[in-house]
Amino acid sequence: MSTIAFIGLGIMGSPMAVHLSKAGHQVTGYNLSPDRTAPLVEAGGSAADSIAKAVIGADIVAVMVPDSPDVQDVLAAEGGVFDNAPAGALIIDFSSIRPDVTANLAQEAESRGFRIIDAPVSGGQAGAENASLSIMVGGYAEDFEAAKPVLDAVGKTVVHVGPNGAGQTVKAANQLIVAGNIQLLAEAIAFLEAYGVDMPAAVEVLGGGLAGSAVLNQKAQKMLDRSFEPGFRIDLHHKDLGIVTSAAREAGVITPVGALLTQLMASARANGDGGLDHSALFRGVERLAGKVN
Structure with missing residues (x-):
């Protein structure tokens, strides 16, 4: 079981984080609207009031936010994941963003001692709630294998499709x-x-x-x-x-x-x-x- 920070608890992220908590992972969630953390807390997870606090001690940082600028802010902005997550943490970006942005963020992550995969999902709210998402993963094969237990907890069809950016x-x-x-x-x-x-x-x-x-x-x-x-x-x-x-x-x-x-x-x-x-x-x-x- 992993210690997971889950950033972004919207329509998709909230049920995904809940599934991870119910699977036995230690999950701490952060969302811009704090009330969105309630389902995760009810499922046995915990809530943080900042990204910095959410990622303390995290083996894995999961991100599920709407667009490319949001992912850039979560990861690379001051007070974000790159500034605060433990060295060697594995970042799983479930967001759907531009492939070129993903590739650039992957380079920065690697230069700062992190591992990262892009793992956008398909299946909508129903897929997230039923843990039946299709997940297309870009990144190193060894990072995909390390993330597999987390991906399998939220998805039904989980496939490694190539290097960073290929998932997007x-x-x-x-x-x-x-x-x-x-x-x-x-x-x-x-x-x-x-x-x-x-x-x-x-x-x-x-x-x-x-x-x-x-x-x-x-x-x-x-x-x-x-x-x-x-x-x-x-x-x-x-x-x-x-x-x-x-x-x-x-x-x-x-x-x-x-x-x-x-x-x-x-x-x-x-x-x-x-x-x-x-x-x-x-x-x-x-x-x-x-x-x-």
């Missing part, structure tokens, strides 16, 4: 695929509803064929119910598609559908849907059809 690259590809699936599911549901089809029956039969997917299983009912409480917010998916767009341009890769998805996600945000679940792309389909929602 695979996650960017994941977000491109997911966005495309959600948009097409939204269009299909709008199409079916326009013809008065028995919607539960339609979703059932679609799910049993080649059109079946995890997206259909998890998001179709939210669209049917017009219930878009966030499991993964449009704001975050918009950020992830920005990562795809930038990285693809740098590599000379052409992603025309990805470019369209980025614009549709941006439109959703511009229309006030940024805080909703990404299944709320369905609202954009309705807006394009002239329907008020």
